[in-house]
Amino acid sequence: xxxxxxxxxxxxxxxxxxxxxxxxxAFLHAVFGALQKGRHDPWVSRGxxxxxYGLMALPFALFVVPWPEPxxxxxFAGAFAIHVTYKVLQGLAYTRGAYTxxxxxxxGTGPFFAVIGAYLFFGETFGPLQWVGVLVLMSGIxxxxxxxxxxxxxxxxxxxxxxxxAVATGLLVALYTTYDAFGxxxxxxxxxxxxxxxxxxxxxxxxxVMIFHRKGFAAVDDWxxxxxxxxxxxxxxxxxxxxIMMATRLDKVGEAAVLRETSTVFAALIGWLAxxxxxxxxxxxxxxxxxVGAVIVEFGG
Numbered sequence: 001x002x003x004x005x006x007x008x009x010x011x012x013x014x015x016x017x018x019x020x021x022x023x024x025x026a027f028l029h030a031v032f033g034a035l036q037k038g039r040h041d042p043w044v045s046r047g048x049x050x051x052x053y054g055l056m057a058l059p060f061a062l063f064v065v066p067w068p069e070p071x072x073x074x075x076f077a078g079a080f081a082i083h084v085t086y087k088v089l090q091g092l093a094y095t096r097g098a099y100t101x102x103x104x105x106x107x108g109t110g111p112f113f114a115v116i117g118a119y120l121f122f123g124e125t126f127g128p129l130q131w132v133g134v135l136v137l138m139s140g141i142x143x144x145x146x147x148x149x150x151x152x153x154x155x156x157x158x159x160x161x162x163x164x165x166a167v168a169t170g171l172l173v174a175l176y177t178t179y180d181a182f183g184x185x186x187x188x189x190x191x192x193x194x195x196x197x198x199x200x201x202x203x204x205x206x207x208x209v210m211i212f213h214r215k216g217f218a219a220v221d222d223w224x225x226x227x228x229x230x231x232x233x234x235x236x237x238x239x240x241x242x243x244i245m246m247a248t249r250l251d252k253v254g255e256a257a258v259l260r261e262t263s264t265v266f267a268a269l270i271g272w273l274a275x276x277x278x279x280x281x282x283x284x285x286x287x288x289x290x291x292v293g294a295v296i297v298e299f300g301g
Contacts (some may be wrong), residue, residue, distance in 0.1 A: 002189050009250055018251035019298065022259040023242040028240035030266035033103050034274055036231045040226055041216040042094040046087060047209030048230030053237045054202020061195040067093045068192055075183045076200050082179055083201050084208070086172035090167055093290025098277055101148050105163055108141035108290045109170025112299075114257035117178035124254050129300030137261065137293025144286040151282075177257045181248035190249050194242050202234075215295065259298050262291040 008014035035045060068076070093102045112134060118124040126134070145163055180197070187193035210217060220226055247256040264287045271277040 002191060005190065005250070014250040015230060015284045018247040019259065021247040021250070022228075022256045023262065024111045025240050025244035025247065026260045027262035027266050028236050028243070028291035029107070029260065030103070030270055032233060032236045033235065033267060034270045035229055039057055040220065040229065041211040041213075042091050043209055044216040044220060044226065045229055046091060046232070047206045047213070047217075048226050049233030049237060050202040050209070052202070052230040052234030053198050054200075054206060056234055057195050057198035057202065060130065061199040062209070065192040065195045066158050066189050068196055069188060071192070072183075072187055072196070073184055076196055079176070079179060079183055079197060080200050080204055082172065083203055086169060087205060089169040089172055093162050093165035093169055097159040098271075101159065102162055102166045102266045103271075104144050104164035104290060105141060105289050106169045106173065107261045107263055107267070108137060108144075109167050110173030111254075111258040111261050111294070112138060113174030114177045115169050115254040116175055117253035118181075118252065118257070121178055121182065122253055124252050126254065126297070127300055133293045133296030133298075133300055134258070135293070136296055137258070137290050140286050140289030141294060143289065144283060145280060147286060174257070177244070177248065178253060180245050183254045184245050184249045194245060196242075197245075198238065206216070210212060213272055226231040258294045261294045265291045
């Protein structure tokens with residue numbers, strides 16, 4: 001499978017597969033965010049999910065994929081530091097704002113910075129129509145932020161900090177997207193990068209949560225439900241983060257990052273159906289505008 005995937009790099013078939021992977025990541029990332037924001041404290045849920053995918057990835061890292069080349073270990077260390085910062089900012093945003101408020105800003109801000117990062121680090125450029133798509137996407141984001149300030153009734157006292165943390169998280173999304181693309185392209189075998197990334201990231205972050213958020217774990221009243229959420233989230237993480245990382249290896253980083261942000265539409269539906277959050281037609285329209293911008297970017301290329 002590795003040889004087949006590597007043969008698709010830079011080809012039309014590779015572009016098509018990257019498109020499918022980015023859309024898959026979009027849906028699954030919305031599910032992943034809902035799992036973290038759901039029944040349990042967001043920090044507790046994230047710790048359980050990370051521990052689950054770290055333990056699941058460990059045997060693959062040790063016994064299945066080829067061993068990483070020496071130059072990969074500093075890259076893994078950098079990825080771990082970036083993802084820890086991202087998770088902390090995301091947790092701060094989720095504990096201060098409703099999922100359907102915070103998630104679109106996080107996911108919509110990320111691609112704008114990712115496009116800039118893809119230009120600086122990989123020499124990727126966007127055409128005029130693609131920049132129109134980025135502007136449409138950003139219009140949806142800032143329109144959503146203005147609407148939330150004007151009409152949101154619940155969790156209003158913490159909305160300002162929640163949106164600030166959401167924008168900062170979006171910046172880290174762009175940073176980890178660009179850095180992970182560099183990492184997976186630096187590895188001879190992409191599955192080696194994925195297996196060791198999930199192992200280090202999961203087993204490294206979960207103990208930090210347990211140490212610094214003991215009160216959250218002490219308040220858990222249903223450990224079986226938390227374990228189920230952790231294992232489910234672990235599988236979702238594999239296919240969500242794994243899909244977007246592989247897409248950035250096969251095709252352009254900027255386009256994959258932008259297309260993934262169609263997840264805002266899935267997030268609106270999940271927030272409404274699963275989390276029972278009020279969405280409303282105006283916010284759905286603004287979230288859809290973000291997704292439309294992402295589609296314009298894809299077809300404009």
